[in-house]
Amino acid sequence: MALLIEWKSGGNRFMERCNGALEAEILACVEGIALALHWTMLPFEVETDWLTLTQMLQSREKDLSASAHLVREIRRLIDGDREISARKIHHAQNQYY
Template sequence: MKLNIDGSFQPDTGKGGLGVVLRNRLGEVIFAACGYIQRCTGALEAELMACREGLLMALQWTLLPIIIETDCQEMLNLLQSKELVRSELMFLVKEVHDLMMGNRVVSLAKVHRNQNRISHVLANKGRVEELTHFWPDNSCNAIAQLVCVDALIE
C-alpha cells in the first residue's frame, strides 16, 4: 500500500493543513483525507502531523505493508536519523517512530512533488477551507478526477 502525505502551512496566519491518500498496488484509492491545523509552527510540523495522522488511519485500514511517500526531505531526514536530533518537533518524530515500530512493515520513500499532487491539493484544501474530512474509496469526485489525471501522466 502507498500512503501519500503532505502538509501545508501559511506563515502569516500560522494555519496548516494535511492531506493523505492511501492507494493499493493498482493505484486505486482506498481512502483520502484532509485536515485543518488551527495552529502550527511551520511547514515541517504540518508535514509531520500529516505523516502521523495518515499512518494512524492507514494502520486501521490495512494489514499490508505500507510505504509512506512524501516530498519533504527534511522530514525524511528527521525520521531516518540514527542520531539523537534536538528539535522542538521531536515529540512528533517519536510518535511517528512509535507507529512505525508496530507489528507492520512501514517504510519511507522520497517522491517528487508532482508525484504527490493529490495529497498536496488535499492539504491546501484542509488549510484554506478549514476542513477536516475523510473520503472512503473514490467517493470524492475531485479526488477521482485527480487520480485520473495522475494515471494519464504516469
C-alpha cells in the same frame, strides 16, 4: 514483498497551532500512518516530498528539532512487526485527485 495501497486525500482540517510547513507535513504523516495502521495489516510506505522529514524518519539518532515530539510519535506508530518505510518523492508526484 509489499502491497502498494495508494491513499490520496485532498482533505483539510483546522490546526490549533502549527509552527510551519514542515510541522504541517509531519502532522499529516501522523494522521495518515494512524489511518493506514487502522485499515490494513499489510506493509506500507510513507511518501513525502520533504527530504528533511524523510531523513528525520530514517535517522536513528536522537532528534533535537522543534518537531522531535511529533517524529517520536511517528516512530512509536511504526515500531512493530509490520514493514513500514519512508521515502522522498519529487514534488510533481505529490498530486491529489
